[in-house]
Amino acid sequence: MAMEAAREYVWRGPAGPFELLVDPGVFVPSSTSKVLAEALRVSPGETVVDAGCGCGVLSLVAAKLGAGKVIGTDFSEAAVKCATANAERLGLSGIAEFRAGDLLTPVDGVLADVLIADVSGIPDAVAEVTGWFPDGKGGGRTGAELPVGMLAQAAAHLKPGGRVYLPTGTIQDDAAILAAAHEVFGAAMEPVAKKEFPLPDAVATSEKVAELIDEGTLHLAQRGSRLSWELTIWCCTLDQ
Numbered sequence: 053m054a055m056e057a058a059r060e061y062v063w064r065g066p067a068g069p070f071e072l073l074v075d076p077g078v079f080v081p082s083s084t085s086k087v088l089a090e091a092l093r094v095s096p097g098e099t100v101v102d103a104g105c106g107c108g109v110l111s112l113v114a115a116k117l118g119a120g121k122v123i124g125t126d127f128s129e130a131a132v133k134c135a136t137a138n139a140e141r142l143g144l145s146g147i148a149e150f151r152a153g154d155l156l157t158p159v160d161g162v163l164a165d166v167l168i169a170d171v172s173g174i175p176d177a178v179a180e181v182t183g184w185f186p187d188g189k190g191g192g193r194t195g196a197e198l199p200v201g202m203l204a205q206a207a208a209h210l211k212p213g214g215r216v217y218l219p220t221g222t223i224q225d226d227a228a229i230l231a232a233a234h235e236v237f238g239a240a241m242e243p244v245a246k247k248e249f250p251l252p253d254a255v256a257t258s259e260k261v262a263e264l265i266d267e268g269t270l271h272l273a274q275r276g277s278r279l280s281w282e283l284t285i286w287c288c289t290l291d292q
């Protein structure tokens with residue numbers, strides 16, 4: 053049986069360009085990765101945790117922006133192996149390391165200045181028809197399940213004044229994610245980037261997605277004859 057090859061990927065976002073290898077089964081950086089990286093601010097020497105690191109792209113951006121230490125976590129062992137190899141190839145393994153496990157469990161005992169909170173947050177019904185995720189699975193029925201779980205652990209892994217870069221989209225139950233974020237950060241939440249994307253036809257015609265729209269979980273905008281969804285990157289700051 054032929055083995056699927058790793059995909060060569062050139063990151064052209066902030067701190068790029070640099071080359072990555074994305075192993076089979078590992079998430080390929082997306083438009084969300086790029087918008088999040090554009091919003092990301094890292095001061096020299098800061099400790100960064102990158103939850104849901106995939107091939108390590110945002111960890112490596114943080115390292116190149118001057119982080120003193122970066123720890124990427126991912127539930128997928130394949131992602132952790134792939135990210136570790138990418139850090140080695142880029143000469144960044146002294147700064148960036150990767151650990152497998154659920155949400156922030158692999159960084160128990162670590163206090164970060166910056167938490168990148170990019171765990172899977174797309175409803176299963178959307179993942180099924182888009183191919184955005186290599187295993188065709190999203191982050192649960194509404195897409196809020198994993199981000200909400202991660203936010204519940206966030207405060208225990210941040211220094212006072214630490215900040216979280218949190219992506220939300222109208223293509224998931226963003227109201228549930230924002231309610232969970234407000235519980236932790238109160239009013240200290242600022243939208244630092246926004247971008248609108250056309251909804252892929254396969255999503256617009258999915259019956260399961262239509263159910264999520266009808267019940268008000270997803271709230272898409274009509275743009276002429278097309279539907280679109282909006283991504284927002286939030287910077288949430290923990291009390292000093």
Ligand SMILES: C[S@@+](CC[C@H](N)C(=O)[O-])C[C@H]1O[C@@H](n2cnc3c(N)ncnc32)[C@H](O)[C@@H]1O
Pocket residue numbers: 079080081082084085103104105106107108109110125126127128131153154155156170171172173198
């Ligand atoms: C949207 S991808 C983002 C990957 C990467 N940040 C990027 O920009 O390319 C989300 C990642 O979350 C990971 N993930 C899913 N469930 C997880 C969990 N329970 N704990 C940690 N990571 C998880 C997936 O394996 C995937 O790599």
